[in-house]
Amino acid sequence: MxxxxxxxxxxxxxxxxxxxxxxxxxxxxxxxxxxxxxxxxxxxxxxxxxxxxxxxxxxxxxxxxxxxxxxxxxxxxxxxxxxxxxxxxxxxxxxxxxxxxxxxxxxxxxxxxxxxxxxxxxxxxxxxxxxxxxxxxxxxxxxxYQNAGAWVITGLVKHQQRAAGTPRLKVEAYNALSGQLIGQAYTNETGRYMLHFSRKNLYSGFMQPIIPGRKNLGPDIYFKIYRNEQLLWSEDEQRAKDQDRQDVAPCSCLDIMYRPSVVKRASDHIGSWLNGVITLTGTRKNKRDRYRLLTHFSLL
Missing domain, CATH: 2.60.40 (Immunoglobulin-like)
Incomplete structure (x- = not known):
């Protein structure tokens, strides 16, 4: 037994x-x-x-x-x-x-x-x-976590026009105090991410700034979102100055709501530029055809 x-x-x-x-x-x-x-x-x-x-x-x-x-x-x-x-x-x-x-x-x-x-x-x-x-x-x-000098951040990633989270996105977290990438993770099927990093990721190669009143000695966080390794949306770095993003605690929950992609807008500009080139090329071609036709009649 x-x-x-x-x-x-x-x-x-x-x-x-x-x-x-x-x-x-x-x-x-x-x-x-x-x-x-x-x-x-x-x-x-x-x-x-x-x-x-x-x-x-x-x-x-x-x-x-x-x-x-x-x-x-x-x-x-x-x-x-x-x-x-x-x-x-x-x-x-x-x-x-x-x-x-x-x-x-x-x-x-x-x-x-x-x-x-x-x-x-x-x-x-x-x-x-x-x-x-x-x-x-x-x-x-x-x-x-605090005694180990480590952090875990979790939250839901969703589009501002949708209630549900977005799966299969890559989340990158940046420390605004050093400008460094400190960790990355992928959203699961419900749109939730879980991101780990430690103190050595915060100020690698830099002196840690001493800021009065900070009990966690944590980073000021802003995020970037990727889909299929292409930038989908980049959060304004100024977002890291908000109270919920400053001196992030060792265990934190930070939801991310992304807006229409800046990359998409850039693509729209490129599309408009290409349409303009095509239109201009078409206009020049029509003028060229008319010139050739007039030349042909004058020779007759």
Whole structure:
């Protein structure tokens, strides 16, 4: 007989967007004591505030490790272990972030205690099956990003005359303080993008300006939108001076509404110029034909 625990670990970027914890590791431990203490017995539910663990704390519980696995691209996990304890015993669940989603920020192991729980096991022919899911609160996830020197920006990209988002567009984000491209992403089928970058992308080769009152040390953002690698719309750089675009927080939601393309207008000008050339060429041809006809009659 064996145990199988399946689940998902994700994090809130903002109220309407969840980010899966890609490549994070989940660990399951046996409890430190066979029986819960009076304090633990009084705790109801399995969801508690995340607690960061030191490297020493992780090392001290290594002998109690039951199973460990890596979350997939959707934040899902599947853990199995042999039946070596009673299914009524509590388990400890820890999370390890070796790197932030998007592979940005400082690379170091960040360990957190997630929960102490007794899953609701279901018996089947092979053993016991349980499930667990947890969404890290936005304020906690923002702090983790900030400590890692990383950013994630998400939002909806849509045309000003349409309610729905626009899929398959490339979004480029620029830092107005340095003029540099700091990240790019593509919109999904609903028109939402998710863009990652780190502090090293902000001022590469430049001194970071010190501006009083900036708690995030973040960029001032403006965007460019591409379709099939052709510029569809470029946001005015002055947009980066608006309050919602200045000193962008580590976890931010910035919607983009693009207008009729400047590239399209340029194409219209080119089309008008070509039409003019064709008209002029046609006029000259008609004059040439008339001249030849008069010359022909004079010779007769």
């Amino acid at each position: 064996s145990y199988l625990l399946i689940g998902n670990i994700s994090a809130l970027i903002c109220n309407d967007c969840i980010e899966p914890l890609v490549n994070a590791r989940i660990r399951i431990y046996l409890p430190a004591t066979r029986y819960p203490s009076d304090n633990e017995a009084g705790v109801k539910g399995i969801f508690h505030d995340m607690k960061q663990l030191s490297a020493k704390e992780v090392l001290m519980k290594a002998d109690r490790l039951l199973a460990e696995t890596t979350l997939d691209e959707n934040g899902n996990f599947s853990l199995t272990w042999d039946e070596i304890h009673l299914f009524t015993e509590a388990l400890e669940m820890d999370l390890c972030l070796d790197q932030m989603p998007g592979k940005n920020g400082s690379h170091q192991s960040r360990n957190f205690h997630l929960s102490k729980l007794v899953p609701h096991w279901k018996r089947n022919s092979n053993g016991y099956v349980g499930a667990y899911a947890y969404v890290i609160p936005a304020e906690v996830w923002r702090t983790i």
